[in-house]
Amino acid sequence: MSSKIGGSIPVPVKYGTITQSFTVKKSDGGYFSVISGDEILGFSRTMFVPSRYHQGRAMLAHYGLEQGDLVVHSDYGIARFMGIKTLNLNGRRAEFLLLLFADEEKLYVPMEDFFKVSPYVGPRGIAKLSKLGGRKWTNAKLRAKKRAFELAGELVRIYALREVKTRPPFPRNPEWEQILEQTFPYEETPDQRKSIEDVMADLSSNKPMDRLICGDVGFGKTEIAIRAALRVAAAGYQVAVLVPTTVLAAQHYETFTKRLEPFPVKIEMLSRFTTGAKAKRIIDELAEGKIDIIIGTHALLSERVRFRQLGLVIIDEEQWFGVRHKEKLRSLRAEVDVLTLTATPIPRTLYLSLSGVKNISLVDTPPKMRRPIFTQVINWNVNLFSKIIYNELDRGGQVFFVHNRVETIGGIEAILKRAMPDVRIAVAHGQMPERQLEKTILDFRSGKYDLLLSTAIIESGTDMPRVNTIIINRADQFGLAQLYQLRGRVGRSDVQAYAYLVLPPYRSLTPAARKRIRALLEYTELGSGYALATKDLEIRGAGNILGKEQSGFIADVGLHLYSKLLAEAVAELKGQKPPILEPIPFSIDFDAYIPSDYIADTEERLWVYQKVFTAHRIERIDELEREIRDRFGRIPEPTQHLFDFLKARILATRAGFSAVKFNPKWI
Incomplete structure (x- = not known):
């Protein structure tokens, strides 16, 4: 190399992966080719490099204690x-x-009993430490178990009623479905593919579908809905897509129209912004069967709207609809197929407990090209804001600036306009008339403005892939769940996104605020941790599915234990085994642990313990064993004993043993 470049000079080296082969023409007329590993091996593999910009662990996959x-x-x-x-x-x-109970009483829980311990997920500020040996906990568990049985009875009854209803299957249209699949511009994630298969199986059966698709915004739920809509429309039935806001209706109308452009399918939108004459025409054409897919807000639920042959209703974020509208949706479920989409996560334990009575598909995997959001703490500095905003605008993007005080938002607007007179700024907050607010957000989405200065109303809402920078003023005054969702407004595409948290001097922050900010800075990877934020979100998700009246029982025993009790009740009523495996007592007489000199970081070691002790399948233990060997090197003897013991415990539990004692020489 030194002879080629004429002497020994420092050469900068960058480690990375080459995804595509290339050829460079040399000065002597020859060619120099670099062949990527993908082409040699036939698949992509990254060795020893954390997959920062690829699939990531799904959010909610585990909790970090x-x-x-x-x-x-x-x-x-x-x-x-x-x-x-x-x-x-x-x-x-x-x-x-080590667990600390009321009156400073301590309990040492052996790692083999890790499955009995779960993070408390419930309303904040309500939980009190239990007294060891007291009756209060036993009574709380009995109350929760009784309510879980009542709820399970309701769910099993509704499921049984739905099972006896029949309708003709929606036939496949192989040619149309193949074109739609091939024109999808992204690679389907495994979860997305599985959810599409679930929905198509429902439509191919002779029983009406009532399925919930649960996944974060931008994880591909809309594509699943589009595939279902085309199958139903191709069979000659009408599809209604129901959304809570006009802005979301406009977004879905744009997406559906673009994706279904190659097909002879007529799509219309009905919302408050639809003019009188156009609304009347749409309502008439729906009744005549001239419209195949209608996208709209609760206007679709009015008595004036009639369908000629409605086959499928797709509901986006049902929890945002009012009681009266929910009643109408409930009656629709008895008549047609229903597909519900939600971005509010539900915990996996609840998913398992409902799996026998509710059809739920989880879309947990982020798209492959989605990048983690670069997150930085800054102080109030208008010159720095200008630099950040102009950097985003220079690459053709837009900016969110969040200021959560309506009374002072006008002052912030004046400061920003004075510093950047050429930047087009729109203001949005909850005290504006609803039509004006929706129009402002739609105008921003269409590119009429460069920067949206708003309160936290953008916390949940539409997908705006051009917005890739967010500045959050006084980030210390938001809860972690809110901060997580606000930051999630950006980074929806393969473009690097930036989140700036504007804080007063660090020493003036409360300890709780410091912890929230630190957590957000630590977990910038897709799908990582967010334990506190996730708890808030999961409580919301559980309430949406189980009903608000369950919240008291969830507060008493925590969401995970309540979900487990519910799973046991559903299984008992249906005469099945519970979906959540509980290992049998299993005592061992040899070292089986993870030495601290093998995994030095306590938090990392705890995470590994949590993963292995809550695994319910031998294949999962093998998978974890390979992953740990890859990350930390050759597995020491006590850790190998641990894996062998766990596999033996799963086999013994499945074989129906009541207890097992295990030492190096005998079982």
């Missing part, structure tokens, strides 16, 4: 997790979870 977090021990109640402790018992070294 931190010292001080509230947890629930299924036998003893609500406690505070105080860390991992290593103890020597009868010559055997083992690690334990």
